[in-house]
Amino acid sequence: MSILVxxxxxxxxxxxxxxxxxxxxxxxxxxxxxxxxxxxxxxENVDELKTYGVEKVLKVSNDKLSKFNADAYAxxxxxxxxxxxxxxxxxxxxxxxxxxxxxxAVNLEAGYASNVVTLPVLDQGFVVERTAFTNKAFNMTSxxxxxxxxxxxxxxxxxxxxxxxxxxxxxxxxxxxxxFGIDVQSVDKNKDKVSIADAExxxxxxxxxxxxxxxxxxxxxxxxxNAATACSKPVSDMGWRPHSEHVGQTGKPVxxxxxxxxxxSGAIQHLAGISASKNKVVINSDPEAPFFKxxxxxxxxxxxxxxxxxxxxxxxxxxxxx
Amino acid sequence: xxxxxxISHVPDTTSKINFVENDTKFDTSGVQYVINPxxxxxxxxxxxxxxxxxxxxxxxxxxxKDTEPTIRKSLAIGADTAYRVDTEPxxxxxxxxxxxxxxxxxxxxxxxxxRESIDYNGGMVPGMLAKLIGANFINTCVSLEVEGDTxxxxxxxxxxxxxxxSSLPLVIGGQKGLVEESDLKIxxxxxxxxxxxxxxxxxxxxxxxxxxxxxHFTKPEPKGEVTLIDPDNxxxxxxLLHNEAKAI
Numbered sequence: 001m002s003i004l005v006x007x008x009x010x011x012x013x014x015x016x017x018x019x020x021x022x023x024x025x026x027x028x029x030x031x032x033x034x035x036x037x038x039x040x041x042x043x044e045n046v047d048e049l050k051t052y053g054v055e056k057v058l059k060v061s062n063d064k065l066s067k068f069n070a071d072a073y074a075x076x077x078x079x080x081x082x083x084x085x086x087x088x089x090x091x092x093x094x095x096x097x098x099x100x101x102x103x104x105a106v107n108l109e110a111g112y113a114s115n116v117v118t119l120p121v122l123d124q125g126f127v128v129e130r131t132a133f134t135n136k137a138f139n140m141t142s143x144x145x146x147x148x149x150x151x152x153x154x155x156x157x158x159x160x161x162x163x164x165x166x167x168x169x170x171x172x173x174x175x176x177x178x179x180f181g182i183d184v185q186s187v188d189k190n191k192d193k194v195s196i197a198d199a200e201x202x203x204x205x206x207x208x209x210x211x212x213x214x215x216x217x218x219x220x221x222x223x224x225x226n227a228a229t230a231c232s233k234p235v236s237d238m239g240w241r242p243h244s245e246h247v248g249q250t251g252k253p254v255x256x257x258x259x260x261x262x263x264x265s266g267a268i269q270h271l272a273g274i275s276a277s278k279n280k281v282v283i284n285s286d287p288e289a290p291f292f293k294x295x296x297x298x299x300x301x302x303x304x305x306x307x308x309x310x311x312x313x314x315x316x317x318x319x320x321x322x
Numbered sequence: 323x324x325x326x327x328x329i330s331h332v333p334d335t336t337s338k339i340n341f342v343e344n345d346t347k348f349d350t351s352g353v354q355y356v357i358n359p360x361x362x363x364x365x366x367x368x369x370x371x372x373x374x375x376x377x378x379x380x381x382x383x384x385x386x387k388d389t390e391p392t393i394r395k396s397l398a399i400g401a402d403t404a405y406r407v408d409t410e411p412x413x414x415x416x417x418x419x420x421x422x423x424x425x426x427x428x429x430x431x432x433x434x435x436x437r438e439s440i441d442y443n444g445g446m447v448p449g450m451l452a453k454l455i456g457a458n459f460i461n462t463c464v465s466l467e468v469e470g471d472t473x474x475x476x477x478x479x480x481x482x483x484x485x486x487x488s489s490l491p492l493v494i495g496g497q498k499g500l501v502e503e504s505d506l507k508i509x510x511x512x513x514x515x516x517x518x519x520x521x522x523x524x525x526x527x528x529x530x531x532x533x534x535x536x537x538h539f540t541k542p543e544p545k546g547e548v549t550l551i552d553p554d555n556x557x558x559x560x561x562l563l564h565n566e567a568k569a570i
Contacts, residue, residue, distance in 0.1 A: 068479075070449075070459065095480045099461040099495075102418075102449025111415065111533030114445050127537060132442050136339040139442070140537040181458040185474075185485040195481025201569070225570065228481075237503045243464065244478055249335050249440055250359045250498060258569035269335045275542065279567040281559070282548075292548050297562060301553030313556045317564070 002037045003029045004086035005054070006077050008094060009043035016159075016198070017092040019052045023160040024152050025090045026053025027119045032087070035164075039080040039171070041065050041073060050166035052159065058083070058171035064180070067187065068096050072179040074103035079173040081108055081147070088120075089149045094197055101151050111143035117156040134249045134272040153276065154197065155255045196247070199228035201258040202277070204247055206232035208263020208284060208303055212240035217307045218262065224314045230254065232264045248273035263303045266291030283307065323377040323468060323490075326428060327365045328421055328435040328447070329396055330358035331389035335440060341539045348441070348539075357392055360436025364496035366505055367466060368434055369400045375468070378402050380428065384411050384420045390522065397517035398509030404522040412532035414442070418450035419530030425455050430491060432473070437462050437495035442536075445495075452493035460486055464499030 005025035007018035018038075025036045037056040040046050042065055046057045058080050065072060077100070081089050089104065091097040093115060105112035117138070118129040125142050128150060132139040196202060203222040209215065215229075222229045229245060236246035247254050249269035255276035262283045264270060271294045274280065282295040285302050292298045299306055333339075333353045340349035357365065371377040381396040382405040383389050393404045407420040425433055433452075438445035452459030464483070465476035473492050477484045478499070509517070551559045563570045 068484075070461070095462055095478065098445055099449070099477075102414075102446040103453050103459065105415075105446065106450050106453035111413070112444075112446050113534060115443055132539070133333075133339045134440060134443060135542070137341070138540045138542070140539075141534050142537055143534045145533045181488060182460060183487045185487055187479070187482065187484050189479065189482030193481065197480035236498075243499045244483075246498070258563065258567070279563070279569045281563070292550075294545060295548045296546075296567065297559060298548040298550050299553050299556075299559065300550065306553050306556070309553075310556050310559070313560055314570075317560050317570070321564075 001087055002035050002084045003032070003088045003090065004077070004081050004084050005036060005038050005090040006097070007038045007040050007043070007049060008092060008097065009040060012042060012044040014040070014043055014046065014048065017094055017154060019048070019159050020155070020157055021090050021092050021152050022049055022052040022054050023162070024119070024157045026162050027157070027160070028088055028090070029053070031119060031122055037080075037084045037086070039077055041076060046168060047166065051161055051163055053162035053164055054166060055164050057166060057168045059168055060171050060173065062172070062175075064175065067184040069180060069182060069184060070096070070100040071103055071181060072175055074100040074107060075175055075179045076173045077104050078107040080171060083171070087147055089147065091149070091151050093151045093153055097151060101149055105149045108147045108149065109145065110147040110149045111145040112149040112151070113141050113143060114151040115153045116150045117153050131276065134253065134269070135275040136272050153255060155257070155276070155278070194226060194228050196228045196230055196245070196252055196254060199256055201225045201227035201260070202230050202254050202256045203227045203260045203262070204230035204232070204264060205235070205262040206264030207234050215241070217311065221260070221307055221311050221314070224311055224318065232270055233267070261291055261295070262307060264291055265289045266294055323371060323375060323432060324428065324430045325368045325371060325377050325379045326425055326430040326433045327361065327368050327379060327381045327396070327401065328433065328451075329361050329365070329381050329383045329393055330436065330439040331355050331383060331385055331392040332358045332439050332441045335359070339541070345538045345540065355392055357395060358436050358439045360438060360440070360497045362506060363498050363500045364434035364436060364494070365396055365399060365401070366507060367496065367500040369507065370501070371468065372400065380405065382407065382421060382424050384409060384417045386410050393522060394517050395509060397520045397522070398513040399507050400513065403520065405525055406522065407525045407527050409527035409529070412536070413534040414444040414446040415450055415534070416530045416532045418447045418454055420527055421447065421451050422454040423528050424525065425451065431471070432468065432490060433457065433493040434496055435493065437497045448493050448495035455491070457491040457493050458488040459493045459495070460488060461495040463494040463496045466494060466496075466500060
């Protein structure tokens with residue numbers, strides 16, 4: 001028996017989220033007196049996983065898996081779990097992991113808990129804490145099946161170094177044509193820009209920007225901070241910015257280290273969506289804006305004056321601190 | 323084309339979130355219930371298939387009698403027939419099992435669900451349903467076209483989009499983008515009157531076992547006071563973000 005973790009990679013390189021789920025899996029393994037096995041798909045160098053407590057890696061290399069395919073990937077993880085007799089399978093909550101996790105759970109006849117934020121409590125069965133009501137509450141959920149699938153919320157556990165020795169093993173699961181029922185025609189990914197899911201910093205703006213033509217300074221601020229850009233719901237509804245940037249209850253959740261909200265008043269749905277972010281800064285000319293109650297740092301001021309100054313100050317800071 | 327839209331009955335996004343019975347149950351008092359927003363985008367897209375391609379659109383929910391106004395609203399928006407599986411589900415797997423029975427019996431070509439409900443945020447029902455009935459599955463779907471027996475969909479990925487093709491039957495986990503917010507339909511009086519005459523069939527559950535169980539809820543700690551910074555002293559903000567928050 002072991003804990004199995006699916007450690008994601010992109011273009012052959014392990015993602016940061018992979019090290020977080022590995023750290024989390026190691027935490028569970030310590031509670032259950034067992035070890036962590038990772039499964040990777042077309043990842044090249046997997047040695048770094050040992051830093052986060054992974055003792056064994058099942059390396060899958062298969063050209064048919066060069067593009068993400070949820071059913072095929074779920075099948076790979078299913079077979080790896082069975083081979084390792086895994087009792088707990090950990091995945092991230094990236095878009096791809098959220099896509100494959102329910103398929104994996106059915107394959108393994110496992111109970112699945114998504115958006116998990118803490119290590120399981122084992123004194124009365126197997127209980128995990130997860131977010132619900134878009135971060136407005138936490139829910140303690142018990143899982144009663146023999147095999148359990150957990151989706152770890154991004155940035156909920158962090159990276160925990162725990163160096164062990166690692167062995168690598170090539171693993172060739174049996175995949176059939178049935179696993180490729182969905183045909184991925186094209187992938188359109190912005191390679192120059194960090195995604196909201198992967199970003200350490202998110203710069204988000206709302207109606208206070210008055211129009212889409214004023215987003216230049218938002219993008220510049222994001223550039224300086226190596227941040228992703230996001231927006232409020234009205235801004236995406238009016239077509240000023242793409243839906244993919246909409247953050248909130250019906251948009252994307254953001255669990256980042258730093259969230260900077262500019263000209264966003266802070267509707268309850270928006271605040272729920274970003275509440276898992278660690279540090280929140282609001283810049284708004286209205287001191288009564290609800291966002292000030294949810295923020296850690298606030299500036300009451302005109303975004304059109306504050307943001308350009310902030311960009312200059314940050315450039316100076318970066319120049320002195322790099 | 324036969325379409326089934328899965329509807330979840332959820333508290334409106336502005337609802338106050340409180341719990342009762344030693345924090346084990348959601349406090350429904352004073353709460354307005356709506357069609358789960360992710361489902362409503364899918365339902366509205368289904369209406370487009372009905373109008374433009376002559377599809378039939380059925381809707382289904384899994385829940386008690388209290389969910390009926392929500393499912394009636396989907397009839398008022400234009401769905402043809404409604405089903406309610408009469409059980410209070412304990413987890414997403416149980417919902418998926420019940421939906422799988424309805425989906426199989428009805429031999430649907432396309433099954434549209436929301437990528438997640440805005441209450442439990444489980445995000446598992448559409449995928450589990452697809453796997454249980456052996457259909458293809460596309461999650462976080464933001465665009466969907468069907469021609470003959472082939473669907474072309476766009477899926478949102480982290481930092482971009484993917485275009486996918488699939489044969490039918492297909493299950494999608496939908497969200498905003500399938501239609502725009504401005505495309506959502508408010509039922510008119512005629513729709514509401516017609517909905518009263520449309521069939522709402524109550525089905526006995528298959529009594530699937532739940533695999534997980536909600537034990538209790540907690541609410542986040544109240545937030546500390548905001549630290550206000552003078553807009554003329556942005557060095558202070560940078561100092562706090564660097565030294566206190568360690569965020570830059």
